[in-house]
Amino acid sequence: MNTNNNLYTVIYTSLIVIVVAALLAFVSQSLKSKQEANEKADTISQMMTAAGFGTKAEFQKMGNAAVLARYAEEIAEAYTVNTDGEKIADMDLSEVYSPSRLKKQNYNIKGAGQPELPVFVFRNGITVVPVYGAGLWGPVWGYLAFEQDHVTIKGAYFDHESETAGLGAKIKDDPDFQAEFSGEKAHWSEANVFEIVKGGSPKNADGTEIYDNKIDAITGATMTSMGLDAAIDTWLGAYSRHFASAESCCETQTVEE
Amino acid sequence: MDAKLKETILNPIFKGNPITVLVLGICSSLAVTVTLKGALVMTLSVIVVCGISSLILSLLRNTIPGRVRIIVQLVVVAMMVILVDQILKSFEATYAIDKQLSVYIGLIITNCIVMGRIEAFALGNKPWPSLLDGVSNGAGYGMILLIVAFFRELLGSGTLFGIDILNRFGYVPNNLVILPPFALILLGCIVWVQRSIQKDLQEK
Numbered sequence: 001m002n003t004n005n006n007l008y009t010v011i012y013t014s015l016i017v018i019v020v021a022a023l024l025a026f027v028s029q030s031l032k033s034k035q036e037a038n039e040k041a042d043t044i045s046q047m048m049t050a051a052g053f054g055t056k057a058e059f060q061k062m063g064n065a066a067v068l069a070r071y072a073e074e075i076a077e078a079y080t081v082n083t084d085g086e087k088i089a090d091m092d093l094s095e096v097y098s099p100s101r102l103k104k105q106n107y108n109i110k111g112a113g114q115p116e117l118p119v120f121v122f123r124n125g126i127t128v129v130p131v132y133g134a135g136l137w138g139p140v141w142g143y144l145a146f147e148q149d150h151v152t153i154k155g156a157y158f159d160h161e162s163e164t165a166g167l168g169a170k171i172k173d174d175p176d177f178q179a180e181f182s183g184e185k186a187h188w189s190e191a192n193v194f195e196i197v198k199g200g201s202p203k204n205a206d207g208t209e210i211y212d213n214k215i216d217a218i219t220g221a222t223m224t225s226m227g228l229d230a231a232i233d234t235w236l237g238a239y240s241r242h243f244a245s246a247e248s249c250c251e252t253q254t255v256e257e
Numbered sequence: 258m259d260a261k262l263k264e265t266i267l268n269p270i271f272k273g274n275p276i277t278v279l280v281l282g283i284c285s286s287l288a289v290t291v292t293l294k295g296a297l298v299m300t301l302s303v304i305v306v307c308g309i310s311s312l313i314l315s316l317l318r319n320t321i322p323g324r325v326r327i328i329v330q331l332v333v334v335a336m337m338v339i340l341v342d343q344i345l346k347s348f349e350a351t352y353a354i355d356k357q358l359s360v361y362i363g364l365i366i367t368n369c370i371v372m373g374r375i376e377a378f379a380l381g382n383k384p385w386p387s388l389l390d391g392v393s394n395g396a397g398y399g400m401i402l403l404i405v406a407f408f409r410e411l412l413g414s415g416t417l418f419g420i421d422i423l424n425r426f427g428y429v430p431n432n433l434v435i436l437p438p439f440a441l442i443l444l445g446c447i448v449w450v451q452r453s454i455q456k457d458l459q460e461k
Contacts, residue, residue, distance in 0.1 A: 003319075004322055012321070012329075013329065017332060024336060038346065064349050165288060166435075
């Protein structure tokens with residue numbers, strides 16, 4: 001058989017590509033539910049790590065079923081809001097926002113549609129919101145947990161798809177970076193709600209920080225730090241009316257009482 | 258087992274090791290050797306991809322048009338890599354490790370060992386020896402990966418497979434070992450050891 005004939009070559013390559021594509025599509029479809037279950041448990045463990053229920057490693061050891069059970073125990077309320085700060089709808093308590101859903105909302109925040117931003121409230125009053133944006137090589141995302149006052153940050157957890165190991169990947173791997181967020185405050189009424197900058201906040205003569213909404217970026221990972229900063233700005237900016245109004249509503253209530 | 262087959266299996270492990278002698282697959286050996294677990298998953302993935310791609314292409318070898326053979330090889334290798342990645346993502350036990358290895362699983366496709374063995378061996382040999390050649394090249398690559406990962410995890414984190422070994426004796430993990438340059442230093446040492454044992458590799 002002459003395998004160098006043009007027609008043969010065209011038919012052969014077409015066939016190979018079609019067979020491989022069909023096989024991969026079949027495998028991808030049949031494994032999808034399992035992959036989504038893993039992703040969901042991973043997302044939940046990231047949210048719970050941010051909220052201070054344990055470390056990521058601890059949740060990883062627990063296994064998917066235990067993570068889901070623990071989450072069901074702790075979660076009190078989940079709902080979506082729009083950028084005007086109004087509540088849109090209650091979410092099913094088992095529902096989470098995986099990176100693919102965050103990506104869609106990220107487009108919506110930037111003007112492609114009506115954003116539906118999730119807010120997760122745990123039984124102990126800690127509120128978790130996601131952030132999503134572009135790092136250096138791919139998407140970066142994460143979860144910020146706020147104390148009952150909706151201003152003080154309780155904790156944070158970030159993840160990424162393909163940031164450089166040892167540099168940009170530190171947003172996920174470096175506990176010191178994530179610990180920097182604890183105790184900082186979101187300035188909901190300002191244009192920059194929260195900032196990641198070189199050197200962090202400038203300091204007073206006595207060593208205390210002048211700004212409580214600025215933290216130090218990662219050395220050697222300028223693009224990832226800037227990407228994460230932009231992600232946090234965009235998303236917290238989108239949430240700012242919700243949390244600002246939540247504050248003012250409750251303050252007036254106390255006055256009335 | 259005849260001598261030729263034995264040579265096919267044993268050569269890539271030591272005398273013709275893909276990393277230390279052919280110097281292929283260096284990038285991933287720097288990137289995925291921080292922990293033994295990561296290195297082990299990477300090793301198994303490369304063995305599977307290398308072995309089965311060689312087998313498939315050896316079965317197809319008489320039908321592949323010569324002009325597009327590289328493209329056909331690429332399609333088959335890419336398919337195997339995606340399959341391995343999809344399967345790793347589907348199991349609870351391997352999901353986290355797949356996330357940790359992130360792009361490097363996908364980059365097996367660019368690992369010169371895989372394409373190199375297909376081009377040099379599988380296209381000219383019967384399926385059974387091709388499968389063995391693929392598997393043992395993967396194993397030769399993996400062996401070096403595991404040796405490097407052993408030292409990097411032990412000295413860099415004080416653990417092996419995540420189990421504390423040195424830290425309990427007050428060992429302070431060495432951060433240099435975690436960084437990629439140290440893998441290169443270790444690889445250099447392995448090449449040094451191998452060349453002093455195997456004198457015919459030394460240039461005059």
